[in-house]
Amino acid sequence: MLLNCRKIQLKRNQHYVFQRYLKNWETDNSIWCLRKRERLFKCGTKGIALERDFYKVHAVNNDEERFILELFLYAQSQEVKSVILEYINMHNKPFKVKQFLDEFTKIINNNSIEQITDKVNDNLRELEEYSEESIINMDEDYHSLKEQQALSQIESLKNGDISFYYDSIERAPIEMNDASKFINFVVIQYFRTKKLRKQLQDAIEKNIEKLPMNPMGININNINVEHILGPIIFFLQSQLTDRLRSDKVKLTLLKNKTNIPFITSDQPVFNIFFSHSNITKKLLFFYPVSPQMAVLLGEAQITEKIVEVQENEVKKYNDKMADFADDFLFSSNENVLKRYIKHQTHDSKK
Numbered sequence: 001m002l003l004n005c006r007k008i009q010l011k012r013n014q015h016y017v018f019q020r021y022l023k024n025w026e027t028d029n030s031i032w033c034l035r036k037r038e039r040l041f042k043c044g045t046k047g048i049a050l051e052r053d054f055y056k057v058h059a060v061n062n063d064e065e066r067f068i069l070e071l072f073l074y075a076q077s078q079e080v081k082s083v084i085l086e087y088i089n090m091h092n093k094p095f096k097v098k099q100f101l102d103e104f105t106k107i108i109n110n111n112s113i114e115q116i117t118d119k120v121n122d123n124l125r126e127l128e129e130y131s132e133e134s135i136i137n138m139d140e141d142y143h144s145l146k147e148q149q150a151l152s153q154i155e156s157l158k159n160g161d162i163s164f165y166y167d168s169i170e171r172a173p174i175e176m177n178d179a180s181k182f183i184n185f186v187v188i189q190y191f192r193t194k195k196l197r198k199q200l201q202d203a204i205e206k207n208i209e210k211l212p213m214n215p216m217g218i219n220i221n222n223i224n225v226e227h228i229l230g231p232i233i234f235f236l237q238s239q240l241t242d243r244l245r246s247d248k249v250k251l252t253l254l255k256n257k258t259n260i261p262f263i264t265s266d267q268p269v270f271n272i273f274f275s276h277s278n279i280t281k282k283l284l285f286f287y288p289v290s291p292q293m294a295v296l297l298g299e300a301q302i303t304e305k306i307v308e309v310q311e312n313e314v315k316k317y318n319d320k321m322a323d324f325a326d327d328f329l330f331s332s333n334e335n336v337l338k339r340y341i342k343h344q345t346h347d348s349k350k
Helices: 019-025 062-072 078-110 118-158 176-193 194-210 224-247 310-322 334-338
Strands: 013-015 031-035 039-043 051-052 250-256 282-286 293-298 306-309 328-331
Touching: 019 031, 019 062, 019 118, 019 328, 031 334, 039 334, 051 194, 062 224, 078 224, 118 176, 118 293, 176 194, 176 224, 176 282, 176 293, 194 224, 282 310, 306 310, 328 334
Parallel strands: 250 306
Antiparallel strands: 013 051, 031 039, 031 328, 250 293, 282 293
């Protein structure tokens, strides 16, 4: 068993907003940040919009697995359920390794097996460290991979070039073309944030007792909603990506040549059709990629591929970004964020 190939690295501080993305708003290696609509300050991108072990995976027990497959995914095909089951099994593997190591160590200790060599002990210890690394890093590495794959596309959009999207949207296989990859990237950025995860967790916890789990033999006391968020979010991402791919949705680039830059937030992607008062099935994602460029992606009513926006439109998009934000708003311009400080009056925001 050869495990001594590299040092274990746990990526504990995990960004829920793409750090390289936030650098597009940097001036002099720092970014303006408004926290909770109260505190305005300037800082680097490394220490904001992150949380310790944010993407840490959790073991899914039998009741939680049945809850996902038989209740949450009850109307889905067996093929979809198999994909989610594969996802769960992959995330459960490091926990099974840890369980095996714990049981094996107990056997050794209980039987006082002194003949165990130092090499075996070292390898057992490394196996335990690798399982811990997988638990901490697995989903963080997944998001980092998606971010790296999208860097060239974001750079193209910053430069006003959308050819990567429309040159590839008709190509097959659809899962491999650049348009499809960008759709998937935007959907992931929408679901990956702290706000969306909390909203989803709150919604499930609020309604879980209303579900008919007893007839299915599912013990509600064995279900920890935090543990099942990963598979559920993966399912929602996959379903929405497939829907937008199959619809071959439009992408519109918004060019901002005004003196007011686009702002962004810790919820950088949002559906502009969303309303707290009315349920809608219409979807049009807004995603700023720099202070001067943003994209609309979805069921766009705009027919042009590139649109130059006016100052009043920039303000409207910024206001919506502020409404959808959780804790943080970000900008390249201090004065633009001042309009969103809580004590500002309605007149001062005009």
